[in-house]
Amino acid sequence: MAQPLGPKAEDALDFLATDSLLTEDEVMLRDTVRRYVEEQINPYVGEWFDEGIFPHEEIAKAIGQLGLFGMHLEGYGCAGSSAMMYGLACMETEAGDSGLRSFVSVQGSLAMFPIWAYGSEEQKQEWLPRMAAGEAIGCFGLTEPDSGSDPSSMRTNAKQDPGGDWVLNGAKMWITNGSIADVAVVWARTDEGIRGFVVPTDTEGFSAPKIERKVSLRASVTSELIMDDVRLPAAAVLPGVSSMRGPLSCLNEARFGISFGAVGAARSCYEAALEYAGSREQFGVPISSFQLTQQRLVDFMTRVQQGTLVAYHLGRLKDQGVLGPAQVSFGKRQNVRMALEVAREARSVLGANGITTEYAPARHMNNLESVYTYEGTNEIHTLMMGQAITGQNAFT
């Protein structure tokens, strides 16, 4: 018979025994990614954040060997995992840093997914195996300087000349991995609607300057994409889609991963606060013995566990093929809000030490400001859910 679970110290990190909702394989994958992050990322990521660097070559190789790039896709060197496993990988990578999870989810959900879902056989063969192995990096160009939450107002355009070549003009903004990418999936307005283009980044007329002076996602490469008469062969277009459905379906994949990832970041903040509160003494006793601190710690734990349950439930729905976009909005909106609140309060448990990158909470807090905004702002997800429950469109 199962033993009743009491509030023992060793259950502090999984109070509701949520591991019991996972299969053995899922636990093993989760533990492997967790170990990788603890050994290879956590000791260094504070410094990367300070210096504004992301050692992408080394990390791409390691993540490729772990098999996490495009892991939820089938064939072409991809692992064909469940959505749940992809979510768990996002949870553990974001427990390290939102920049690391962004690197993995942009590669898999935003760059590989459209090639896999809408690409020609030649495009798949050319890019997916190398991207799965981490030998080629991808980025995704949808957002523009003047086109964020309303992507269909994009100005980037592609015109097909009589010889069949496409000529791409325009600019994209806030593009994760842009300056380090070997290939960009760029969405552009055409006479036939919104089309996706597979653009090798060494094509003439393409450039990707890095965006500096960020206070968030500093251990991540964020770029502009500038396309000045970029000439592409007819075969560069993604043949499978010619509407906003294309980019939005990619975002839906990535947002699903963020529902998990944000919980990882929140868990990391909670763990940091719990550990700190247990060792920091004031008035002759650990601050974890104070009622006000305990209330905070219990609140973090509760919210992290709730977020975990939401993420796991979305994972199971997605694997059953019944997860709708507004339900993904539920996870993205709620779990990121939760994580941001936990990060801010966890920072204050750490007092002055909490404002340094010696500890994780302030770094997560700053990162989560980006996560709150990207992949559909908090407001956009609110409106998607509002539309879902009222039947009324409040976007304009």
Place this chain on the structure above:
Amino acid sequence: MKVVVCVKQIPDPADPGALDPETRTLKRDVKLILDESDSYGVEMGLQLVDNAGGGEVTLVSMAPNNEQSGLRTALAMGAASATLISDTELIGSDALTTAKVLAAAIKDQEPDLVIAGSESSDGYTGTVPEMIAAVLDLPSVTAAKSIEVGGDAIQVQRQTDAGYDVVDCPLPAVISVTAGVVEPRYPSFKGIMAAKSKPLDEKSSADLGFAADAVGWAGSGQEIVDVAEAPQREAGEVIEDDGEAHLKIVEFLENLKVI
């Protein structure tokens, strides 16, 4: 090249549990994991097979309670198959009995090379690899930091206090590997999924021809008569710097004969 790697599944050192007051041995009724010190042997075996351009790594483990999770980890790293010897008769086996049982399982496989960690992270007897070699009448090289295969022999760099010895050894042989000499790979996602369908052969000690009184408490020649808490480290000496502290530190080090 066929390499057998001996792996032990141990209680998680982060949550090691307790000693059984009656037997004075570690309780093993918790979930067991792959001993990290064996992950180096697994990695070395996988690298040797890769370099040889063919062959496989198989695992041999003895564990109570049919524990498999540590073996699954090593299979997910890339080992081809595993043999688990597990039955209640084996509980209480000492190092020599363990070596006899493992040797019997290894012999069936006729390997070119047997690799084991120098010592386990829970029992620390540090004798099983050499005992296996003795039981199988094979040469034994201890504390290997690297192994190079050349035809029917290997050249081993053997860690010593002063540096390392270079030892030539004919195959088959039993080599113990020092922790930390290679970087064990993380199991890949594909490896984790593949591990589920890799052969894991479960055997009892009787299957290997051992009578019940030849293994476990009954078969062991050793008894743990006492265990004691490790003594607390004594407080160090604090030298206040009154301008002469460096002289006291030099004197202290001279007394220790380290300078």
